[in-house]
Amino acid sequence: MYHLYKAFIFLFYSIGIGEKTEQMSAKTKGSEPTVPDPQAFLEVSAGSVTLHLNAWTDGGCPILYFVVEYKPRYVSLTPVLDYWCYFL
Secondary structure (H helix, E strand, O other): OOOEEEEOOOOEEOOEEOOOOOOEEEEOOOOOOEOOOHHHHEEEOOOOEEEOHHHOEOOOOOOOEEEEEEOOOOOOOOOOOEEEEEEO
16 A cells, blocks of 8 residues: 655746645655554563554555653553654
């Protein structure tokens, strides 16, 4: 599977806007990342959770980063309290 993008280009000048181009199309190579099995992705112990980010397959399009959001167990459902971002 791939993602298809369609676009037009407009040029903006100091005297106005130019004509739009013909519609252009482009598609990605590959597909969406594949969600790993929980047993391969999560390692849970009494005091911590380890996320094995390398368990994700990228479908042919490199994964740039992961965002992990978390909150303490007994906190009410409010906006995310904290997050951690891992760049590849």
